[in-house]
Amino acid sequence: MTTPPVDDPDVLVDVRGVKVHFPIKAGVIFDRVIGHVYAVDGVDLQIRRGETYGLVGESGCGKSTLGRAILNLEPPTEGHVVFDGTDIASLKGEELRRKRQDIQMVFQDPLSSLDPRQSVESLLVEGMKAHGLAKDAKEARPRLRELLTAVGLPVQALSKYPHEFSGGQRQRIGIARALSVNPKLIVADEPVSALDVSVQAQVINLLEDLQEQYGLTYLVVAHDLAVVRHISDRIGVMYLGAIAEEAAAVDLYARPLHPYTRALLSAVPIPDPDVEDSREQILLTGDLPSPSNPPTGCRFHTRCPWRQDTRCDDERPQLRVVAIDGVPEGHRVACHWAEQIDSGELRPHEVTPVAVGSDELPPAAVEPELMGPASVTEAL
Amino acid sequence: MMSDAPLLSVEDLTVTFGRRGQEPFRAVDGVSFQVRPGQTVGLVGESGCGKSVTSLAIMGLLPQRGNTVSGRVDFEGTNLLELSTDDMRDRRGRDIAMVFQDPLSSLNPVVPVGVQVTEVLERHRGMTRKAAMPVAADLLRRVGIPDPDRRIKDYPHQMSGGMRQRALIAIALACAPRLLIADEPTTALDVTIQAQILALLKELVEDTGTALIMITHDLGVVAGLCDEVNVLYGGRIVERGARHPLFRDPRHPYTNGLLGSIPRLDAVGERLTPIPGSVADNLPWDHACAFAPRCSQPIERCTQVTPVLEESFGRALRCHNPVEVPR
Numbered sequence: 119m120t121t122p123p124v125d126d127p128d129v130l131v132d133v134r135g136v137k138v139h140f141p142i143k144a145g146v147i148f149d150r151v152i153g154h155v156y157a158v159d160g161v162d163l164q165i166r167r168g169e170t171y172g173l174v175g176e177s178g179c180g181k182s183t184l185g186r187a188i189l190n191l192e193p194p195t196e197g198h199v200v201f202d203g204t205d206i207a208s209l210k211g212e213e214l215r216r217k218r219q220d221i222q223m224v225f226q227d228p229l230s231s232l233d234p235r236q237s238v239e240s241l242l243v244e245g246m247k248a249h250g251l252a253k254d255a256k257e258a259r260p261r262l263r264e265l266l267t268a269v270g271l272p273v274q275a276l277s278k279y280p281h282e283f284s285g286g287q288r289q290r291i292g293i294a295r296a297l298s299v300n301p302k303l304i305v306a307d308e309p310v311s312a313l314d315v316s317v318q319a320q321v322i323n324l325l326e327d328l329q330e331q332y333g334l335t336y337l338v339v340a341h342d343l344a345v346v347r348h349i350s351d352r353i354g355v356m357y358l359g360a361i362a363e364e365a366a367a368v369d370l371y372a373r374p375l376h377p378y379t380r381a382l383l384s385a386v387p388i389p390d391p392d393v394e395d396s397r398e399q400i401l402l403t404g405d406l407p408s409p410s411n412p413p414t415g416c417r418f419h420t421r422c423p424w425r426q427d428t429r430c431d432d433e434r435p436q437l438r439v440v441a442i443d444g445v446p447e448g449h450r451v452a453c454h455w456a457e458q459i460d461s462g463e464l465r466p467h468e469v470t471p472v473a474v475g476s477d478e479l480p481p482a483a484v485e486p487e488l489m490g491p492a493s494v495t496e497a498l
Numbered sequence: 499m500m501s502d503a504p505l506l507s508v509e510d511l512t513v514t515f516g517r518r519g520q521e522p523f524r525a526v527d528g529v530s531f532q533v534r535p536g537q538t539v540g541l542v543g544e545s546g547c548g549k550s551v552t553s554l555a556i557m558g559l560l561p562q563r564g565n566t567v568s569g570r571v572d573f574e575g576t577n578l579l580e581l582s583t584d585d586m587r588d589r590r591g592r593d594i595a596m597v598f599q600d601p602l603s604s605l606n607p608v609v610p611v612g613v614q615v616t617e618v619l620e621r622h623r624g625m626t627r628k629a630a631m632p633v634a635a636d637l638l639r640r641v642g643i644p645d646p647d648r649r650i651k652d653y654p655h656q657m658s659g660g661m662r663q664r665a666l667i668a669i670a671l672a673c674a675p676r677l678l679i680a681d682e683p684t685t686a687l688d689v690t691i692q693a694q695i696l697a698l699l700k701e702l703v704e705d706t707g708t709a710l711i712m713i714t715h716d717l718g719v720v721a722g723l724c725d726e727v728n729v730l731y732g733g734r735i736v737e738r739g740a741r742h743p744l745f746r747d748p749r750h751p752y753t754n755g756l757l758g759s760i761p762r763l764d765a766v767g768e769r770l771t772p773i774p775g776s777v778a779d780n781l782p783w784d785h786a787c788a789f790a791p792r793c794s795q796p797i798e799r800c801t802q803v804t805p806v807l808e809e810s811f812g813r814a815l816r817c818h819n820p821v822e823v824p825r
Contacts, residue, residue, distance in 0.1 A: 326769075382689065386763050
């Protein structure tokens, strides 16, 4: 299932067959592993130099775990992450630490990711010192000025502490910290979702400007499809630990091929009453199944309005290029019936929701129970 | 369904929080708006604009100590602010109900969901728990919880976020209130679940004729749901209008700026125009427009004279120099 290694020098990050499984343990004295949370379960993706790759999906789909696996913050259970020609998983200790200079992260909550007792100067110098870019704060001064100007903060900010800033400014500090060690890749996990709407746009624009200025490559992980689509060149839509569809941002919106992508796109509210009044919504029934007990076959079949009696339940679809006119090769989808759905040969039908139950254990013992009918696909 | 006599009329509502050793803070500052029966009204704004405090003041849920609430909240002719605690308790949940943002923290974690639904019926309808149980199951069914007879015994932690929000809506609707206040009811939910809950609210409002006050920061949610939209900034309403004209032709620079700063799913790669600065830059309303430091087109008057909310042709606007050509 893994794609062959890519030797394209244009590819900065090559993720091959990555799985991250977290063990679920029970027992008082002896830990017994009674199951796994299949957070990321077989993902292939390539990120090219200078592009922005957006990973989008709902909570629990594994997008953040995948982002962390790329930094080796969560060592993959299986598979490889090749960064700039080196397999990250094979690195250890000092080598790995040095490699981290090239991959930096921007976190969701700027307040909890900045040490409240460190001044901005000390926050920014710390990484530079660790990677031998500066001996002390004095030597780093010119670089610090440049960084603050780049992220749009006054130089006086250096002697202040995180609590003295607003949310948007704190996120700017987080971005400056990531930039301080001249990374090649920045993984941004929900970079704007903790910010107010009017401030979100400032940070989005800043990220775009910095990319142009420093030739950065971004992996943006977010749940907000509108934000991801705005900022990304290519988008991967994740559902329960796997990529359901991958395409250029423009193509994904223009012609979503996977039923989940269709539902997701139709669920995002658009701030325009005329659009809202006229568009068709695909309402999914039920909730996301537990990643500790994912459905067999296609992960989405329990909620899919286009589910067929064959293949969907027992054969796991792989990400593939489809043979549809006008769909470029870079547009890949993990659906057995993408062609038939796109041509309109298959029509959506009612879905009987399957009980997802709680987030409780044990996963394997619970039989999926059938529940009462509910209306599914309705044009609103 | 809509008639002209207002169901709820909020007049000059002002909420001031006392702060030890500091000047008191006016969170809501002379807010007036009306809700007609069956109407859906939106209160939109960013964090700190006073939208949630407005709703808590209407429900009489603000802590008594340290706060001053003034103005009028007329609900069917009674000023809710003058009611005694007991009288307010009688109305809350029966005439006016509320759905909160975080369904996990607004449900009691150690009481089964079904019992929490029946509590309302026992309190306001004088039903016994035994008699109320089938009604509760029916309510859960109506909000789209599958297999309600079994689910009624579940505890909140056994339900998913979307289910919990449905359960909260069921509790709110138990006594068929004439006004439902929803405070960011979908903010904690995933987008596909949000779509389910919004569709449910829309359907219930149409079926029952309940008026709805929708409090949200998401202009997209408002665009699909509300008949009338109030935009709040710094504790005051800065613009009000019916949803179509308001979105098509925003007159206040703040409304216009908000619309320009949201990435739209259906727009291709155009650069966003953010509103500069943050809420921390606000001027006090006393002698100026609070939004002036962040405004795209301030004039001298903006920092000298407080703008008033002026109504004309169904649009209310608080601005000295309104936007002529939107974005």
